[in-house]
Amino acid sequence: MRRVIGLIGGMGPEATILMMSRLLAATPARDDADHIPLLVDSNTRVPSRIAHLIEGGGEDPTPVLVAMAQKLVAGGAGVLAMPCNTAHSYYPAIAGAVSVPVLNMVELTAGAVNGQHPAGPVGILASPAVEITGIFARAFADLGREVIYPADRGRILSAIRAIKGGQADRALPILNEAAAELADGGARVAVIGCSEFSIVAPRLTDPPLALIDSLDVLVAACVASATWQ
Template sequence: MSRAVAGIIGGMGPAATVELLQRIIARTAATDDAEHVHVLLESNPRIPSRLAHLLDRSGPDPTPELVRVARNLEAGGATFLAMPCNTAHHYAGAIVAAVGIPLLDMVRLAVTRLCTLGAGGRVGLLASSAVHDTRLYADALAPHGMRVVMPARQHEVMALILGVKRGDASDGARAGLEALAAELGRDCDAILIACTELSVLATGMTMPVPVVDALDELTDAIIAAAG
């Protein structure tokens, strides 16, 4: 049995964290409890809002609490880290600098997947407005000749994200995301789901262009790293 332990920096939001755990279980070929991934999770509601810090400039910097959680997971036995929140990857550098174990970088994993697909240069980005503002994916895609296409109705994307954080993962919310993705798909070569709240809504979505869900890439990387 592998001695790897996945340390999950979670709670951003809680439903997205559980979605990751579910995908890890579903994609692990296991016949009994003993064959599953060893997970250490801190789902922490005290991590300050990334949206408030980056968009409104109204809230405190979440870096200190993110670093505290990362160190707590390392002290508890985690051999690598993962963070099921795209926006929080804005702070990934500070986390990596504070611990002695690697962080599976969801942004890098998603970009690598888009490169492998070779779908084309226009990537429709379904993400929080903070991810757009910080150019988290735009800057990561540019060296590979890809550029971000933003949804025309970004405010509706944000409403869906905040809805999931309030507990709304209804069929109506799923249909809303599918409609936004279909509209976006007309102007791009691939769609990237780069907000884990949207990942909660996106299961089973079919589109005329290839769809990459960053949370799927993180899931597969965790299973591979867990051996």
């Protein structure tokens, strides 16, 4: 049977549901039993990553994320995935606390981008926390690549908050402008590096550069990891 995938979710809840939907669509199946069994902890009470990483005064989410991972493993998950790029700032603690593989969304995405677009700077459309912690910068630096970000962190953060608040239409012009800015800065490819942005990315109008969605990369890795046992 297939290995159980455990999802460390709830960051945010709509993005977790989107991950599950894309995983369902990506799995070759003719019947229920052909699909990947999932254990999902959609914990909306994970302390704010924005408050902790950007504002600097919020509660550290690490203990909650570690506890979620351990609970999923205790429930039978053989592989863990976390459909939140920003939360990968806490990846070492999570991966070090469990005995099963934890798929690294950031490193997998960097590898996918490098394989498909091997030259030039890479644009990052993600939470400012991702820029602050440097998780994508490090992943791409290991591949000899530079990353660039939109200049206005506040506008990017406002787009994330709009999507979380059910006002995705307000985020679209911000993301379209940010994509154009990255292209003007020399990027030919950009990472959709926030799972909230994954919700609206298909609605971006004629982006001036290629887009690789980190959520799709994680979905593909889950399908590959859920091998028959």
